[in-house]
Amino acid sequence: MMLDLRRITIELSKWNEGKAIVLRGKGNMFCAGSDLAAVQFLVSPKEGGNVCMYMQNTLYAFQCLPMVSLAYIEGKAMGGGAELVTACDLRLMHESAEIRFVQRRLGLIPGWGGTTRLKRLIGRQRAMRLLMSGLGVRGEEALRMGLVDGVGCEPHVWLDTVVGGLDSYVIKTIKSAVNQTDFKTDQQSLQREIELIYKVWGGPANRQAIDAIKRKE
Numbered sequence: 001m002m003l004d005l006r007r008i009t010i011e012l013s014k015w016n017e018g019k020a021i022v023l024r025g026k027g028n029m030f031c032a033g034s035d036l037a038a039v040q041f042l043v044s045p046k047e048g049g050n051v052c053m054y055m056q057n058t059l060y061a062f063q064c065l066p067m068v069s070l071a072y073i074e075g076k077a078m079g080g081g082a083e084l085v086t087a088c089d090l091r092l093m094h095e096s097a098e099i100r101f102v103q104r105r106l107g108l109i110p111g112w113g114g115t116t117r118l119k120r121l122i123g124r125q126r127a128m129r130l131l132m133s134g135l136g137v138r139g140e141e142a143l144r145m146g147l148v149d150g151v152g153c154e155p156h157v158w159l160d161t162v163v164g165g166l167d168s169y170v171i172k173t174i175k176s177a178v179n180q181t182d183f184k185t186d187q188q189s190l191q192r193e194i195e196l197i198y199k200v201w202g203g204p205a206n207r208q209a210i211d212a213i214k215r216k217e
């Protein structure tokens, strides 16, 4: 998934006529985050940090795409999947869908840019609550807190009400204008997120969680 997302992002960055893309999962899953089978083998902070840096770079490039990106969340967006949601420009949810920052369960923090983006999106207090508790957020609550823009809407119809009739160059320029205000502060924050990942990845809570996953297998 990580490699595919990077490849597709590079391809899309060259599509200047594009107005919008819809990111959606398969079946009852938007995205379950990092592959836990692989995470078990990333034992050192450096290895974990490198994967997070890779995903930060991919999601930064994704956010800079010239067209509007819409996350359409059906089913679950867990861990890194929830971080991916925050990297999209707009978000819609199915009534039964759930967004959940489960990184704490692994003794980790979101390291794909999720702490930075979530706080910007819903504010400090709500971000703290979701990151600390690891509780899932569904439809109306997600809408109320500004985590999503709509619930139960058909994505293409809804998207048409937002960007329909807009010129692709105007869309690109609106994105550049909004992004540049965020990115000035985000750069430092993203760098700090990686430094903090180094402190938890491979630490006691993380090792304990990974050992528990291994015992289940």
Ligand SMILES: CCC(=O)SCCNC(=O)CCNC(=O)[C@H](O)C(C)(C)COP(=O)(O)OP(=O)(O)OC[C@H]1O[C@@H](n2cnc3c(N)ncnc32)[C@H](O)[C@@H]1OP(=O)(O)O
Residues within 6 Å of the ligand: 032, 033, 034, 035, 036, 037, 076, 078, 079, 080, 081, 102, 103, 106, 108, 111
């Ligand atoms: C480091 C940054 C991060 O992304 S940390 C977060 C990593 N992700 C997670 O902790 C999510 C772990 N998965 C879950 O909590 C559940 O599987 C969720 C996503 C809620 C789905 O539950 P449910 O619908 O009951 O399905 P299930 O558990 O039977 O899973 C179906 C099969 O998929 C697999 N799966 C699921 N998530 C992952 C994952 N992240 N990495 C690797 N495999 C995953 C399950 O193991 C299961 O596989 P199998 O059918 O038993 O072979």
